[in-house]
Amino acid sequence: MWADGKPIVNSLGTFLEIFLQALTAGILIGAIYGLMCVGLGIIFGVMRVINFAQGEFLMLGMYFSFFIVVGFNLLWFLGPVLGPYTGALLAGPALFAVGYALHCLLISRVTGASVVGTEGDGHYAQLVLTLGVALVLQNGCLILFGSTPQSVRTPLSARAWEIPLLYDANASLFLNKARTVAGIVSVVAAIALYLLINSSRLGKTLRAAADNAAAATYMGIDVDRAYRIAFGIGIGITAIAGGLVATYNPFQPYIGLDFVIIMYAGVVLGGMGSILGAFWGGMTIGLVQQLSTLVLPTQLQNAAIFVIFLLIVMVRPQGLFGRATDRI
């Protein structure tokens, strides 16, 4: 068999091609996951609140984008390529408003200064509350929009860039155009948010509220307002990611569940509360998911993510608890 070395080289080449294909797909999907994780990461980082309904806001971002682009065709003047991406970006401010309002109406009742000292400082209550919100949104959307999968198709959805691989004339990488553009937009949006948080006055306020809510209050910062804004921004960012996913992935009202664990895993991996960390966490999950297809059947892709999530939580709990100090 060694005498006939050719098939081995060939299969190695094929493997390399498949591997590179999975790697690029992982990077592109990872960038989008990264953006969603940043959304969840801001909420957790500032408020120490785990928002169970984050996946549902991702789904709302998809439907928002769908309705203004496809349903009502409000962005016809932008053409079939620019329209869907503009729609995705517009989901940001729209869902920011929803998140801001939701925080005023519901979340603020079980978080913040009023609940300090109650069981688990209200974490228990807000986790269950956001579970209720998730159920209402999922099933409410099912009632309103039905279970037929929708998508925001662009002319890019079914096209790919072909990049020749230099080591072999016959091999090349295919980059789905919709995913590639979505990945690039994600990176740009994440960088923009990073700059906002790190250089603006608003960002300083948020970071102060995150670091020590009581001290920030004494310094004249309206912590409750900071929380509302953080909650709104977090949801808006995740909704933009949702709008981008919608350009290459069909969706229905229950799709949030598929992404919510991805987001938790990414944020946990990135070390809870760091925006850059959350992005890289999401990126890692994307890579793991795509590379796992090399060794696992596709149906187990999602199971693999859950297992990885559990492993992260078990093996690196110190990364999870952040600055949790329990003075005995």
Added chain:
Amino acid sequence: MQARRSLIAPLLVIASLAVAWIGLGLIVSNSYYQLMLTLVPIWAVMGLSWNILSGYTGLVSFGHAAFFGLGAYTVTIALVHFDITPWLGIPLGMIVGAIAGIVIGYPTFRLRGQYFALSMLAYPMALLYVFEWLGYQEVPLPMKRAAPAFYMQFSDYRVYIALAVALLVTSLLISLVVERSRFGMALIAIKQNEPAAEAAGIDTFAWKMRAIVVSGAIAAAAGGLYAVVLLVVTPGSVFGMLTSAQALIVALFGGVGILWGPLIGAAILIPLSETLQAHLGDVVPGIQGVVYGVAIILVVLLAPEGIFWRVRDYVQRQRPPSALPVMPMPPRAAVVEPALTPPRQRKPILSVNGLSKSFGGLRAVADASFDVSDGEILGIIGPNGAGKTTLFNLLNGYLQPDNGKVVFAGHELTGLKPNRVCRLGIGRTFQVVRAFPRLSVLNNVVVGAYATTSNDADAFAAASKALAQVALVARSDTIAGGLSNKELRLMELARALAGEPRLLLMDEPLAGLASQEIEDLLALIRSLAAQGTTFVIIEHTMRAMMRLAERFVVLDHGRILTVGQPSDIINDGKVIEAYLGQKWAAIRAHG
């Protein structure tokens, strides 16, 4: 006493509920209502299962569908592939559920709070995809026309109602046993203050494991019966998010931490959502989920612990307050000032050898060595941040040292968890009192007594004795949350005493007490010491400590500065420097 309530009333309630439910089943002929009469008990059982783990311990599980689904698939696969009847399949499923409890609980109990909740969510989600991948998308249970009863298949639907009620009664009885025993008390103590429970000798990990095993088995039984009743199993219906949510919601809605809660929740929510689903399901397919979502939002906002507690609070407020006896001032502890025995040649009961602990670059305790003699009162003093509390945490097992060892009465303590240390005979009280705020004073102390007693009657006797020792008997039935600072400190002391410690570690026991209260506590400690208990006390109130302690260990920056008798310590230049700075040390030396 409030905790030793009779079991007759709840047993009567359970019996009459069962009779009424089966009676209702005999009357109703509409097949749809019959299904409802079967589903309500099944989901109530699911809620009870959730309650045993999450309601009592406060560790919220978002993943009870894992156990439910494993039960359902065990029954189904056993029947389809191996022709095993559900009569055996359900017990088999319970075993699988219990094992799943061990496999899930062992790693996941390392996590707390929200991380525990989220991790629990991942288990059924992963199982869902695995079962889809295995090709069990939709498995119907085969009809066995030859011997239907043998395969738990009945044409008369009322049999299913009876089976569901039997399962419910069993689960209620299990819950009752848990709730009224040290099992439940341990879980409730964990919910209210886990470190305190551990320090009081409760093996928190072991009790949590027992809870998840029992809970997993019950949920699996519910899942198994669900499969038998519905005759078809899909991964989505048994491992799905809604299944986990339903378990949590019926319990949370009805009442957390009480066996009636899940029953109330299921009896209200299941018929409501199922009826809406049946009448409007075609038009508005997600109505069931919306109902649950709204129910849970309303409960969290309006009655955070569930309907049961809200109603109970309301009823109690309506009742005219019975004329409360005027609470007599607790009698002072018998102030017998025993002549302090001079530190003779006594055997060391505790030896600390080269103990070190660093947090990152900070050396909190560095190479500490000292002995504690049997029967003495040893004071540990030092400026803030000197490492005094860290030293205690190393001694009682909250922290493990980087180096060094601790030997207590011949036992090496290194590597032991706080509950083991406690049961070896080292009690502890805390700088900030760690009470179980919603338990009565007596029950708080009973938790401490479990460490040394094997049955509940002994535990109550030991607790009463400890309360008498600290003169807090009059407050036995008060809820701990309503105590004054001094009473809380006495209660915490009684909780430690109930475990019959040979050595008591007290962290700033005098903090926040008025001068007369300090005198009372000093007298109490002296009399306990005279009866043979050894004390190590961290305290800042030097004036009081000078009169109490026989020896002092002075800590500064994690190091032992000096060990000596009170009179030597106050004149020691190094000690003055540590507390007041070089300038004062110089003045003292020259003046």
